[in-house]
Amino acid sequence: MISRKLQVQMIFLSAVGIISAGGSITGTVKYDGKIPRMKKLKMDAEPICSAKHLTPVTAEWLLAGENGELKNAFVYIKEGLGNREYPVPEEPVVLDQNGCIYSPHVLGLQVGQNLEIRNSDGILHNIHAKPAVNKEFNRAQPKFKKKMIVTFDKPEIMLPVTCDVHPWMRGWIGVLNHPCFAVTDESGTFSIDSLDAGSYIIEVWHEKLGTKTAEVTITDDKGAIVDFVLKRPPKKPKN
Amino acid sequence: MVLVTLFLIFAGGMVTSTGSGLAVPDWPTTYGYQMFSFPISEMVGGIFYEHGHRLIAAIVGCLTVVFVVWVWFKENRLWIRRLACLTLLTVVLQGLLGGITVLFFLPTGISVFHAVLAQTFFCFTIILAYAFSDDGRAQKQNTEKYKRIFTYTIILTILVYFQLVIGAIMRHTHSGLALLDFPFFEGVILSGFSGDAIVEINSSRMENWLDPVSLGQILIHSIHRIIGFAIGIFGIAIMWKFKGIHKKTLRLLWVLVSLIGIQIVLGGISVLTLKAPIITSIHVLTGAGILGLCVFISLRTLPVRDWLFMTKKSSLEKAGLEKA
Known part of the structure; x- marks a missing residue:
């Protein structure tokens, strides 16, 4: 029998996420189709940024590996978490402006969680979030303002953020009321951890390829694997 | 100014x-x-x-x-x-x-x-x-011929002004690339507006990695094209009808019709270059130029010109006379 002290310790550790009784959903997101060549970004308007890049910088709206491994796809639990409330992490999520590009290009955070917008460029940027659900904002971030904190009040998949000074800068933010999301890396893989046993609807979002959902069931501590394949809608054949 | x-x-x-x-x-x-x-x-x-x-x-x-x-x-x-x-x-x-x-x-x-x-x-x-x-x-005072041309130029001015309103709506609703081809779309002058047509338009946009458009955007874009061509035809018709008019006015009409022709070509290039900023802005500039020229020609052919010279004093005198 577990002692009361140990029970309290386990509840505490579980709450801070150090141990988890749940399983995880892992998988890959692939793009099926001809990979478009990303245009080189012209940063002539901002010599400081041009100088930061030793090699040409390209757009990031569709980055896929040789076998279609899709980077920057946002994967999240759409349904199945019930009414469970998740604490808002104290740690902020960082969006950096470095070399006049957003890093990372796609990120996720929880409602009420701090988004720390950094200005590593040391030049004048403006941060323009264009949400459909949350409140739109357009704020100046002069070179001396190294950090700026913003939060979002409502869940939203996905909201774009741009810099109108440097029109090639574009990033995406996913706001959720839970921490069950991930962004795919270069290998197109993702992992959503700490899930209880149950059935979930999981969705993948990509800025150009749209969304796709799948139903997943996790039994006990066993995880599940979900592989997504995204493609462009086929051109309608002529009659 | x-x-x-x-x-x-x-x-x-x-x-x-x-x-x-x-x-x-x-x-x-x-x-x-x-x-x-x-x-x-x-x-x-x-x-x-x-x-x-x-x-x-x-x-x-x-x-x-x-x-x-x-x-x-x-x-x-x-x-x-x-x-x-x-x-x-x-x-x-x-x-x-x-x-x-x-x-x-x-x-x-x-x-x-x-x-x-x-x-x-x-x-x-x-x-x-x-x-x-x-x-x-x-x-x-203008001659009868001038008076007749005024009616036509004023209609053209209103049409051009309306076209600029539609153009402004098109730009600010991001409808400028609703149809990606010019002057034809998929072999026809105008696309259809049915559900199937929208699917076809959007799949054509997707080929270029552009976001889908709505029926409203397609309609605005199509109206802008139709009025553009209508203005061109109307401009040529005016010039043809009044080809015997005073040389200076005819020259202005020539310039106007040429500008309308250039404007239609610029509109096409804007679409084909996926709205290259400089081309699109010259298109806006030329639109303003056409409107300005229409206003100028209308002024030159004004049938009733007395009011142009009415001063504060003369209007008071007129009012006084009418009272008396």
Whole structure:
């Protein structure tokens, strides 16, 4: 029998996420189709940024590996978490402006969680979030303002953020009321951890390829694997 | 003032075409600086277009104030005094609308109003410039032929103005690339508007990695094309009908029809280059030029010209006579 002290310790550790009784959903997101060549970004308007890049910088709206491994796809639990409330992490999520590009290009955070917008460029940027659900904002971030904190009040998949000074800068933010999301890396893989046993609807979002959902069931501590394949809608054949 | 206004319209076109409308998030200040003290070295990227537009607008505003003061003290013709005041009100309102577009993140209605009011202000400057020209001061009556041509040119002016309103709606609802081909779309002049047609249009856009468009956007784009061609045909018809008219007016009609032709080609190039900012802005500029020329030709062919010369004194005398 577990002692009361140990029970309290386990509840505490579980709450801070150090141990988890749940399983995880892992998988890959692939793009099926001809990979478009990303245009080189012209940063002539901002010599400081041009100088930061030793090699040409390209757009990031569709980055896929040789076998279609899709980077920057946002994967999240759409349904199945019930009414469970998740604490808002104290740690902020960082969006950096470095070399006049957003890093990372796609990120996720929880409602009420701090988004720390950094200005590593040391030049004048403006941060323009264009949400459909949350409140739109357009704020100046002069070179001396190294950090700026913003939060979002409502869940939203996905909201774009741009810099109108440097029109090639574009990033995406996913706001959720839970921490069950991930962004795919270069290998197109993702992992959503700490899930209880149950059935979930999981969705993948990509800025150009749209969304796709799948139903997943996790039994006990066993995880599940979900592989997504995204493609462009086929051109309608002529009659 | 006419030329600076035309340049201002081009600069405004560049702001929209480069997507720089919100590159300066504050108004009337620029990143906290008073407008004229913003460092030139910081005018990079979108700030160059947006702040540059504000500076040119300020110059136009100042010119208007100086002009109105001059008119108020030196000009007797009543309508000019009134129009000058209206022009000043328009430029003030235009400045405020520009501010609202920035502070409220480019609301479509206000942005369209801002674009249309710019063209209206430009028309006012042309009317005022005409009033001070030799032709505008000459107390002559037009012949019957001139009177007939006036009816046609005024219809053309209204049509062009309406086209500019549709153009402004198209730009601010991002409908400029709703159809990606020119002059045909998938082999036909006009796309269909059914569900199947929209699917086809959107799959064609997807081929170019562009976001899907709605039926409304396709309609706005199509209306703009139809009116554009209608203006071209109407312009040629006017020129044909009045080919025996006074040489100077015929030359103006030639210039007008040529500009309309260039404008249609520019519209096509805008589509084919996926709205290259410079081409799209020249398209906006040429549109303003066509409207201005229409207004000018209409003024030259005005059938009733007596009121042009009515002064404050003469209007009082007339009122007194009528009373007596």
